[in-house]
Amino acid sequence: MSQPFVTILDDEPQIRAMLSDALTEAGFRTASFARATEFEAALAHATPDVCLVDLGLPDRDGLALVHRLALESGAAIIIISGRAQVQDRVTGLELGADDYIIKPFDPTEVVARIRARLRVSRPKGNDHQTARFNGWTAHFDRYILEDDTGEETAFSHAEGEVLRMFLEAPKRLISRQQMQENLGGAAGESFDRAMDVRISRLRTKLREDPKNPRLIKTIYGAGYIFLGNVSWG
Known part of the structure; x- marks a missing residue:
């Protein structure tokens, strides 16, 4: 089985580097993007298993992007955001996100959440599509x-x-x-x-x-x- 592919969309370079390092060490392939336009262009050529998406993007409304990804992509979507209000989490999940992680976070928690999503996406005992x-x-x-x-x-x-x-x-x-x-x-x-x-x-x-x-x-x-x-x- 090939290594799962995770995309990271966050405008903070330290966050991108921290997540990329942790995920690579855990056995995932990664690609990082600072802007939604770059991320969307890359989706035309590669299909990720999981998308990590920050809501505070410089060139696009993060929630609108999450909603489009939920409708058009087969990837699991995990929001990573500094917005800690319950309503923000509810809205993100209602728009199609699979999970919501609040900044600051431990990168090992993100790795664990991704593994949990992939286990759900590939149920045991029934591999029919x-x-x-x-x-x-x-x-x-x-x-x-x-x-x-x-x-x-x-x-x-x-x-x-x-x-x-x-x-x-x-x-x-x-x-x-x-x-x-x-x-x-x-x-x-x-x-x-x-x-x-x-x-x-x-x-x-x-x-x-x-x-x-x-x-x-x-x-x-x-x-x-x-x-x-x-x-x-």
Whole structure:
């Protein structure tokens, strides 16, 4: 297996150097960028496994960039920011980030968080990249949902993690605690709200009636259950 590739986008050279050194020592390949324009240009030629993104960028709104990455890239997205307010963390997760690390930080914590994200992205026991259910096909290698007419709808890496979790455990109750354990991240209001947003977006992409969804059911006070018939291959 090739070394995972991590991109670092931060306008502070000391931060870039510290993260690059720690990640290289931990066995990752890295590329560092000071500006969003350079980073976006590089994405046209390489696909990272994980993107570390600072929100305070000189040439682009960091949250807008995170949102675009979540919709268009297959990478896990980890925000690294000096913004410590709960609302900033909630907004970052709602826009599609997978994790949020507050500056100042220990680089070993960043390495551990990246490894945790990659473990989630490559679940044990099921390396299939295609699942079929109720007239839909989920292509996890391309982050695409395809309906029975061939029409395609993109989903984000974060939405894909939630969808895969449901598809690997159909017709079984998944509690909030199980979701937190499976997907990583700190339990609490920001995690719960991020999950609600991701599930809402998945329901929209699956053309569910929000008042009476057929596939992803909310069991109030207990969690969620996926009612589809799933086949992998």
